[in-house]
Amino acid sequence: MVAKREDADGRRGARVERSEERALYIISVAAELAGMHPQTLRIYERRGLVRPARTAGNTRRYSDRDIERLHMIQRLTQQEGINLAGVRAIVEMERELEEMRQAVRRLREELVRARKAAREAAAREASAREAVEIVPLRSVRLFPWEQEVR
Amino acid sequence: MVAKREDADGRRGARVERSEERALYIISVAAELAGMHPQTLRIYERRGLVRPARTAGNTRRYSDRDIERLHMIQRLTQQEGINLAGVRAIVEMERELEEMRQAVRRLREELVRARKAAREAAAREASAREAVEIVPLRSVRLFPWEQEVR
DNA sequence: TTGCTCCTCACGTCACGTGAGGTGGC
């Protein structure tokens, strides 16, 4: 959608934010990118749906992440007919869902690791037991009068 | 909110649904329980938000579960100002979230079990190794001419 | 100066709930 900025300027060692979150666009450009009226963007900010950065002169500056969110809002309002209160709730739930997905991913990894550990411990246990059963038999030497019993 | 039906009639052996899902209330009663206008309930059904059962004579019958859902819709629309399209999306996401919560719960249990298995296998391995080192020493009997060496 | 920004206010449209009005079956 919007070209990613290569962080060639990262070399300078200055404090440069990651490109996706860099506040780049003034409201008219952001509105054009999002396909919305500039006034609509101001309304969305007042309703707490987007939080563009501000310049020293109090002018709004939108990042690629803001534009992305504007597209999401547009889909929800225009395609699905959801009002702004609904969008607000959905954005919040979407965040929760993302957290849950991450938790599931992390747990799955831990489970794989724990199962591997169990498998390996069981294998080591088995070989240890084998040693208990075989080694003693070999190492137990018999007295001559016991020879025919075995 | 609404008294649960004891399933004393379950004894009869008839096919009786679980009380929470039993269609009990005609629309006027359901509307009263939910604190809504009966016409509102009809609108919600047309919008696919609630699906009351129907009698043979095509009359709506609401279950306790339906009433519960109506209360949820009421909270979302009146307290949060969300429109019906938003409620629809939220109900859908709520279902997904519940599934994720269940998945997390299940994974946690499996993880506890896998870790316990690993711990126990490790413990058995340790005791098996101990046996390898101790038992052979005890079971190795010495010939008389070896006695003083050891 | 020009063209942007900032803001507030007003209007048109649309969604939704309420209510009326007319029908039919326990």
Added chain:
DNA sequence: TTGCTCCTCACGTCACGTGAGGTGGC
């Protein structure tokens, strides 16, 4: 018959987006 149900249609209210109108700083 009474009181419910079923339905459709119309109206009032409110949310939201658009646009105008006036201001100020690069």
